Amino acid sequence: MTRKEKRGLVIGGGVATLALALILVMFALKDSVVFFHTPSDILEKGVQAGQRIRLGGLVEAGSVTHEGSTVKFKVTDTLKEIPVVFTGVLPDLFREGQGVVAEGVLDGSGGFQADSVLAKHDENYMPREVANSLEARGVKLGSGAHPGAPKTETQ
DSSP: OOOHHHHHHHHHHHHHHHHHHHHHHHHHHHTTTTTEEEEHHHHHHHHHTTEEEEEEEEOTTTTEEETTTTTEEEOOOOOEEEEEEEOOOOOOTTTTTTTTEEEEOOOOOSOOEEEEEESSSSTTOHHHHHHHHHTTTTTOOOOGGSSTOOOOOOO
16 A cells, blocks of 8 residues: 555545544434524424424413413514413513513424423513514514613613
8 A cells, every 4th residue: 555545545534534423413413403483484484393493582462371380372573473382380580572482392283382481581681582583574672682782761
């Protein structure tokens, strides 16, 4: 085997090892990667039922109902809405009209079965993903939606 052939074999083996490592990493992350969608994204992109996603938007006013420990509400991006069912304890800051991110799966009938719900942590914060998606859809948000933006409060 010539010196050139040995070098080619080493380089080829290295590339094959890196490709195998990349495939293993992608396979390991497949189940832990959760994509963020707004209600409009879900309806437009045809997200498959049973796929684990994060649904973000605003809790629609007047849509929250409690049935024992089960809470039903709608998440909207002001263009579309998705009904959400969640069983458990909601965060203390969960309110109608506020930003929320629910993690779970679509149930196949147009609803969303959430297993965790995250609400904003103070009155001047909205999750960046939610704020960016809502603004991209033309929804006007207050200055508090972007934590780093200067405040322009008027009274």
